[in-house]
Amino acid sequence: MSKIHVITDSGSDLPQEILTEYNIHVVPLTVQFGDEIYRDGVEISVEEFYRRLEAASEIPSTCQPSPADFVRVYEEVAEPGDTIISIHLSSKMSGTYQSAVLASSMIDPEIEVRVVDSRSASLGIGVTALVAAKAVLAGEDVDGVLAAVQRVIDDMQVYFMVDTLEYLQKNGRIGMASAFVGTLLNIKPILTLQDGMVAPFEKIRGRVKAINRIKEMMDRYKKQHPDRKLMAAISHANALHDAQRLADYLEEQHLLDSKIMIGSIGPTIGVHTGAGTIALFIYPV
Amino acid sequence: MDVITGSVLKNMLLVAAYNLEQQKDTVNALNVFPVPDGDTGTNMSLTLNAAVKELERTNGDDISRLTSLLARGSLMGARGNSGVILSQFFRGFAKGLEDVTTEATGADLARALVSSSKTTYRAVMKPVEGTMLTVGRRAGEAAQAAAEEGGGATEVLQAALDAAKAAVEDTPNILPVLKEAGVVDAGGQGMLCIFEGMFIGLTRSLEEFAEENGIAPQPSLELVEPAQEHVAVTVNKYCTEFIILGENLDPETVRNEIASKGDSMIVVGDSDVVKVHIHTDFPGEVLQFCASLGNLTEIAIDNMYLQNLDYEEHKKQHRLDLPEDNVVGFPVAPQGDPKPLGIVAVVPGEGLAEIFRSLGVDYIVPGGQTMNPSTEELVQAVNSVNAEAVIILPNNKNVIFSAEQAKELVDKPVGVVPTRTTPQGISALMSFVADDSLEDNLEAMEDAMGEVKTGEVTFAVRATVAGDLRIEERDIIGLAEGQIAVVGSDPNEVAFNLLETLVDEDSSVISIYYGADQKAEAALALSEDVQEKYPECEVEVYQGEQPLYYYIVSVE
Numbered sequence: 001m002s003k004i005h006v007i008t009d010s011g012s013d014l015p016q017e018i019l020t021e022y023n024i025h026v027v028p029l030t031v032q033f034g035d036e037i038y039r040d041g042v043e044i045s046v047e048e049f050y051r052r053l054e055a056a057s058e059i060p061s062t063c064q065p066s067p068a069d070f071v072r073v074y075e076e077v078a079e080p081g082d083t084i085i086s087i088h089l090s091s092k093m094s095g096t097y098q099s100a101v102l103a104s105s106m107i108d109p110e111i112e113v114r115v116v117d118s119r120s121a122s123l124g125i126g127v128t129a130l131v132a133a134k135a136v137l138a139g140e141d142v143d144g145v146l147a148a149v150q151r152v153i154d155d156m157q158v159y160f161m162v163d164t165l166e167y168l169q170k171n172g173r174i175g176m177a178s179a180f181v182g183t184l185l186n187i188k189p190i191l192t193l194q195d196g197m198v199a200p201f202e203k204i205r206g207r208v209k210a211i212n213r214i215k216e217m218m219d220r221y222k223k224q225h226p227d228r229k230l231m232a233a234i235s236h237a238n239a240l241h242d243a244q245r246l247a248d249y250l251e252e253q254h255l256l257d258s259k260i261m262i263g264s265i266g267p268t269i270g271v272h273t274g275a276g277t278i279a280l281f282i283y284p285v
Numbered sequence: 286m287d288v289i290t291g292s293v294l295k296n297m298l299l300v301a302a303y304n305l306e307q308q309k310d311t312v313n314a315l316n317v318f319p320v321p322d323g324d325t326g327t328n329m330s331l332t333l334n335a336a337v338k339e340l341e342r343t344n345g346d347d348i349s350r351l352t353s354l355l356a357r358g359s360l361m362g363a364r365g366n367s368g369v370i371l372s373q374f375f376r377g378f379a380k381g382l383e384d385v386t387t388e389a390t391g392a393d394l395a396r397a398l399v400s401s402s403k404t405t406y407r408a409v410m411k412p413v414e415g416t417m418l419t420v421g422r423r424a425g426e427a428a429q430a431a432a433e434e435g436g437g438a439t440e441v442l443q444a445a446l447d448a449a450k451a452a453v454e455d456t457p458n459i460l461p462v463l464k465e466a467g468v469v470d471a472g473g474q475g476m477l478c479i480f481e482g483m484f485i486g487l488t489r490s491l492e493e494f495a496e497e498n499g500i501a502p503q504p505s506l507e508l509v510e511p512a513q514e515h516v517a518v519t520v521n522k523y524c525t526e527f528i529i530l531g532e533n534l535d536p537e538t539v540r541n542e543i544a545s546k547g548d549s550m551i552v553v554g555d556s557d558v559v560k561v562h563i564h565t566d567f568p569g570e571v572l573q574f575c576a577s578l579g580n581l582t583e584i585a586i587d588n589m590y591l592q593n594l595d596y597e598e599h600k601k602q603h604r605l606d607l608p609e610d611n612v613v614g615f616p617v618a619p620q621g622d623p624k625p626l627g628i629v630a631v632v633p634g635e636g637l638a639e640i641f642r643s644l645g646v647d648y649i650v651p652g653g654q655t656m657n658p659s660t661e662e663l664v665q666a667v668n669s670v671n672a673e674a675v676i677i678l679p680n681n682k683n684v685i686f687s688a689e690q691a692k693e694l695v696d697k698p699v700g701v702v703p704t705r706t707t708p709q710g711i712s713a714l715m716s717f718v719a720d721d722s723l724e725d726n727l728e729a730m731e732d733a734m735g736e737v738k739t740g741e742v743t744f745a746v747r748a749t750v751a752g753d754l755r756i757e758e759r760d761i762i763g764l765a766e767g768q769i770a771v772v773g774s775d776p777n778e779v780a781f782n783l784l785e786t787l788v789d790e791d792s793s794v795i796s797i798y799y800g801a802d803q804k805a806e807a808a809l810a811l812s813e814d815v816q817e818k819y820p821e822c823e824v825e826v827y828q829g830e831q832p833l834y835y836y837i838v839s840v841e
Contacts, residue, residue: 179719184643185711185796186825203644203715205841206794206823 002081004142006133007073009065009096010040011089011268012125013235018261022133027073029096031267033060040267049267050238050275059170062271064095070103080110083142087116087129087149089268090196093173114146119153119196122269123233123261124281128152130261131285156283158193159201159217161210163276165189173272174198190214207276211242214280215249221282228284229257237265237277246278257285286487287437288388291346298355299491301482302337306330307498308478315471317462319745319756320764321833322654325471328365328683332372333479335362335659342530342558342582347386352379352397357555360690361661367417367472369660369686370405374421374476377404391441395432398425398445415459417472423452424480442484449473449480466749524587525568529559531579537696539578543571553664553694626719626726627672630710631658631684634801634831637707644714647672653681653707654833663691667699674698674723676730680710682767700727705767706739707831708796708839740765740783742776742836761835776803776835777811781818787840788819795822798829798837811836 008014010028019026028039031049033056038044040062044052053060070086078084086104091097097117104113118125131152135145165181168174168191174181175197180189183203188210192201204210222230232250236243240262247260265277289297305312305326312326339358343350356379359372381397382389389397402425406412427448431441456470457463463470485494525547529539536559540552547565554560559578565571568586575581627647632638633654641649647670650658667675674697677688682705692699700723704710713730721729741764745756751769756762763771763783770786773779784795795815799808808826816824829837 179645182643184640184827186823187715205712205715205796208793208821208823209841212793 002083003079004136004145005077005082005084006129006136007077007084007086008125008129009088009268010266011094011096011121012087012129013122013263013266013269014126014129015261015263018126018130022130022137024129024133025073025077027065027069027096027100029065029094029268030063031060031271032063034058037063038267044267046238046264046266046270049270053270053275059167060271061171062094062268064099067099067102067106070100071107074103074107074111074113078111080108083112083114085114085116085132085136085142085145085149087118087125087132089121089125090119090193091117092119092175092196093121093198093272112142114142116146116149116153117196120156120158120193120281122265122279122281123235123263124156124158124193124279126235126263127156127231127233127261127281127283152283156281157217157221158279158281159190159214160192160273160277160279161188161190161204161207161214162273163188163207164274167272167274168198171272176200207242211246211278214278215246218250218280218282219253225284231258231260231283231285232256233261233263233281235263235265235269235277235279235281237270237273238275239278240264242278246280286439288390289394289438289487290388291348291351293487294348294389295340295346295351296490297483297486298337298340298351300486300489300494301479302330302333303491303495304482304485305333305475305478309475312471312475312478314747315468315474316746317466317468317471317749318769319747319749319758319762320741320743321746322683322743325365325367326475328368328657329371329472329475329479331659332359332363332365332368335359335661336372336375338362342528348389349379349383349385352382353557355379357558360694361553361659361664363660363687363690365657365683366686367475368657369690370408370417370472371475371479372660372690373405373408374401377401380404389438391435391437391439392432394438394441395425395428398428398441401425413460415456415463415473416470417476419456419459420449420452420470420473420476424449424476439487442480442487446477446480446484449477453477522564522566522588523568524562524564525571525585526560526562527572527575527584528582529554529561529575529579530557530582531559532556534559534578539575542574546571553661553668621671623671623673624719625673626723627670627675628678628714628717629663629666629670629675630678631663631680631688632707632710633834634829636828636830637798637837640711640827640829641678641714644711645717645719646678646714653679653684654831657681657683658687660687660690660694663688664694667691667695667697672697674700676717676723676726677701678704678710678713680704680707698723700724702727702730702734704734706741706839707798707829707837708737708739709734711839712737712841737839737841738766738787740770740780740787740836740838740840741834742780742783742838743834745772777807777814780811780836780838781814784815784818784838784840787838788822792819792822792840794839794841795819795824796839796841797824797826798831798839799826800834800836801830801832803835808836 007025031038086100088097100115118128132149135148177191177198177200180200187203190202234243309326309330313324336355336359339354356376359375363369363372377400378397381400385393402422424445428441428445431444453469453473456473536552536554546567547563629648630641630646631650631653632641638649648666650666652658679685679688685703688701702713713734716729716733745760745762748758749756754772761773761779763779765786771779771782812824812826
């Protein structure tokens with residue numbers, strides 16, 4: 001019987017136990033510190049990454065997987081007759097999606113690959129992949145799974161706070177949020193993703209206030225969608241304490257309809273945000 | 286004297302301006318708050334000087350013409366709340382005399398003084414008695430009574446002067462805060478100086494009066510040079526400035542016609558007088574066009590390159606205040622399309638100015654604490670911003686009123702966020718969104734300015750009592766949200782104690798902006814003490830370079 005496989009990339013930040021439980025496969029991007037190149041999650045751990053990031057004199061960069069990397073994983077995972085749903089980093093922020101599209105035309109034509117642009121990053125991709133995997137387990141066909149995936153992509157709202165805009169700026173992923181650059185004050189910008197790109201949301205002074213503001217955004221979303229069941233995920237870059245406090249608040253306020261998922265921002269995304277980032281992904285189910 | 290001529294009236298106003306200037310320090314000393322800023326005497330004197338300077342624009346004796354020049358001059362020159370009220374006083378005065386040409390009778394003067402007072406009351410949202418409003422009103426009432434009894438010009442002005450004197454003495458009985466401080470109202474005293482000067486000017490010339498005082502009359506204050514912004518390296522090398530005098534002039538028409546001939550253009554004025562400043566390669570064409578509209582005067586054309594007017598000098602002369610990269614993310618091109626929204630902020634100190642610029646402010650009007658900017662400076666600031674609409678952040682309670690007045694004098698939509706302190710201005714800027722409408726931004730910024738508490742550390746300019754606090758001259762005082770809360774002898778100690786009154790369990794960020802006379806090491810030492818005391822807060826230190834205030838602190 002033909003199967004549906006869910007594949008994502010290392011920008012999805014899903015915890016290992018979720019990947020295992022839901023049988024989601026990950027194609028790693030590579031992170032480059034100077035001349036040294038590591039495959040995210042394979043050759044460098046999250047802990048080691050942030051240690052090195054802090055010590056690095058130059059901000060490292062990432063590189064998308066090559067089409068060949070995708071072909072290898074696709075052919076490893078799928079049998080002829082199977083379908084692959086391959087969900088990736090926003091095409092506006094990374095060439096990963098493009099590599100996957102190229103790879104889909106290079107493999108055994110008996111394997112169907114549907115490449116999805118998540119228009120998101122971190123757990124924004126992660127929860128989309130998770131929704132796909134759950135729909136597969138629930139027995140949905142390919143169209144059913146893709147429809148569920150599209151709903152999440154369309155309805156998801158993302159708010160994230162970075163400690164500094166330096167990383168987004170140096171890596172050219174700052175988009176419209178460049179308007180926030182250059183202030184002399186210690187501002188914790190709250191950013192969002194719009195049309196798959198980083199966009200400015202608010203300037204806030206101080207980390208505590210910024211996290212409080214993210215809480216308010218959750219409250220506001222709930223008020224705007226009183227009839228819908230809400231889910232949320234939080235990812236953090238070496239800031240578990242703040243992520244946990246935010247999660248506790250959301251659960252105490254009974255804003256969610258399932259346990260909140262917390263994920264660690266790995267090297268692929270961490271290179272662009274720097275340590276200290278907290279991101280909230282809200283989506284109705 | 287039963288009637289006065291235009292030339293007598295002119296002399297009266299000149300003597301009034303002189304008299305006020307001589308006594309401005311006395312008036313300044315009456316400020317209830319013993320802080321070294323917001324000087325009422327200085328503000329009123331500068332306003333009146335700007336007003337009488339306008340009188341030089343005519344050699345004629347037409348009373349209505351003189352008073353309308355006076356009104357306009359004071360409107361543009363108004364500084365601080367007292368200056369704005371004074372300018373409204375003269376507006377009413379001009380209105381009361383609009384049909385009078387050669388001679389004003391006692392009744393005419395009484396009508397004008399009543400009209401003056403009414404205009405001041407209308408201009409203020411919540412009129413407070415025991416202030417210059419009361420002094421003006423009682424003077425007007427007394428003048429009217431004297432006129433009804435058949436009094437001539439001398440009797441009417443005498444009555445007004447006597448009533449003003451009594452009203453000033455009465456102000457502490459009406460306003461408890463004056464009684465507590467043991468002073469009369471400063472603005473009221475300023476009004477009295479004006480009435481006094483006008484009365485003296487009835488019979489004595491300015492020269493005679495000045496001689497009696499033993500001090501030569503000061504030339505009235507220079508008109509503020511047109512400030513302007515975004516001077517890029519330009520091919521428009523002639524800095525061209527002049528004034529058009531005429532009838533039915535329209536600054537907009539002038540602007541539209543000459544805009545294409547150069548850049549850094551500023552055109553301000555009204556139907557009688559238009560002031561033009563432009564950098565152009567074709568000064569002749571600009572002059573030729575404007576000469577067709579009226580009489581040109583005070584023409585000045587400088588070659589910015591050939592003469593030793595290099596760019597830096599020019600910048601200084603024009604009070605330019607523009608960093609290399611004015612605003613990151615908002616490229617400012619004088620000739621380009623206007624952006625939807627620009628921001629003008631009144632900021633004391635270069636350090637704070639840099640912070641405001643970095644937050645997207647297009648034009649900084651320096652001042653606030655040492656010197657309240659005039660309405661004209663604000664008008665020019667607004668006009669120099671290449672934007673369809675402009676938001677003004679006054680950042681000082683004594684500038685809000687001038688900003689509101691400036692709003693009425695420009696063609697483009699302007700919104701004033703009534704920020705009373707620099708931190709409120711910063712807080713308001715946090716919620717500025719360049720893509721949102723003027724209205725949405727005003728609402729969001731006004732909300733945001735309330736999220737910050739401000740503390741200020743300065744010195745007392747005189748001894749006073751504030752609640753339980755006994756303050757000696759030169760004591761260091763700490764103001765929490767504008768109220769004296771702490772007294773001491775050391776700025777760091779006062780700032781530390783002041784923060785105790787401002788920080789509560791919801792506070793998360795404490796910012797310290799240290800002043801021009803404060804050392805960085807002292808500020809760092811303060812921040813370390815504060816951080817130790819409030820470990821859960823983020824403590825930030827910035828060089829504000831503001832004058833007179835050792836520290837401005839904010840808590841949010």
